[in-house]
Amino acid sequence: MNRPLLLCGMGLTAAIAYPLLVPNYLVTIGMLVFFTAFIGQSWNIAGGFAGQTSFGHVVFFGTGAYTSTILQVTYGWNPWLAWPIAMAAGGAVGWVIAVLSFRAGLRGSYFALITLAFAEVFRILANSVPFTKGGLGMLIKADPRPINFQFKDPIWVYYLALLLCIVSLLIAWQLTRSRFGARLVAIRENEDAARALGIDVFAEKVKVLTLSGAMCAAGGTFYAQKYLYIDPGIAFGVDKSVEMLLVSMVGGAGTIFGPLIGSFTLMGINEVTRWLASVVPALKNVQPLSLVVYGIMLILIVARLPDGLMSLFRRRPRHA
Numbered sequence: 001m002n003r004p005l006l007l008c009g010m011g012l013t014a015a016i017a018y019p020l021l022v023p024n025y026l027v028t029i030g031m032l033v034f035f036t037a038f039i040g041q042s043w044n045i046a047g048g049f050a051g052q053t054s055f056g057h058v059v060f061f062g063t064g065a066y067t068s069t070i071l072q073v074t075y076g077w078n079p080w081l082a083w084p085i086a087m088a089a090g091g092a093v094g095w096v097i098a099v100l101s102f103r104a105g106l107r108g109s110y111f112a113l114i115t116l117a118f119a120e121v122f123r124i125l126a127n128s129v130p131f132t133k134g135g136l137g138m139l140i141k142a143d144p145r146p147i148n149f150q151f152k153d154p155i156w157v158y159y160l161a162l163l164l165c166i167v168s169l170l171i172a173w174q175l176t177r178s179r180f181g182a183r184l185v186a187i188r189e190n191e192d193a194a195r196a197l198g199i200d201v202f203a204e205k206v207k208v209l210t211l212s213g214a215m216c217a218a219g220g221t222f223y224a225q226k227y228l229y230i231d232p233g234i235a236f237g238v239d240k241s242v243e244m245l246l247v248s249m250v251g252g253a254g255t256i257f258g259p260l261i262g263s264f265t266l267m268g269i270n271e272v273t274r275w276l277a278s279v280v281p282a283l284k285n286v287q288p289l290s291l292v293v294y295g296i297m298l299i300l301i302v303a304r305l306p307d308g309l310m311s312l313f314r315r316r317p318r319h320a
Helices: 003-021 024-047 058-073 079-103 109-128 154-177 179-189 191-196 201-227 238-251 258-279 289-304 309-313
Strands: none
Touching: 003 024, 003 154, 024 154, 024 201, 024 238, 024 258, 058 079, 058 109, 058 201, 058 238, 079 109, 079 201, 109 238, 154 179, 154 201, 154 258, 179 191, 179 201, 191 201, 238 258, 238 289, 238 309, 258 289, 258 309
């Protein structure tokens, strides 16, 4: 049997059995691992596979969260029906940002900064316009029934996050086997060379940012339904963009499992540092301690493992 396929099967079996064997607190931690891996993969599709580094990916997250919440709270839509509309809205925002940015020839750090600017513009708008309830945010009525995208048992939220993560892994896997993915890699490595080979660089970059935006918007809807609340600071806060970027860079940008490995690693660090701060009095004043560890780890990875932790799992060639 194919070894990678066997490992994937074992991992999936363990993930399915996990919430049946642990207390609810650890079920929630597992859910956060898979959810963060999912939104990290949405960044990885554009920033890792295509090399279009974004500092403002949270704009898609917030678009999805607000679109589904407004449809549900203001217009009475069922959240399951609002979810694909939110994804379409995130994809549309990605398409607009891509067309405006790439038509202007922005790339590299210039593109990264313009995405950050778009996220800030959307945050200001969400704080100002009445249909988003401004800075007060929007509350979703608690009605814990599956038909309402709400669950009494956290195990079902965990399995939904797991499903999202699996879908994102399949999308990334498909990119490694498709011509679209090959064109994205060519663009990432050298845009001018890719253009010389006949690749429509503009069209491919617009496609990938549209796909990435739709995926990230799906994560925004999931987040809003999980916490039954959304406001501009949460929906368009730059910390979410940093989180998406960080899990991909730590795990391995441009790889299938990089965001999942990065999410698992950073969540583990977060829990260990929280425990240390609770038992070591001297560490209680280092707030938040996990960010200090994140920074040190990122420096070490950039210095020693520029391809992320995934490089530790690659087979090294044997020397004769």
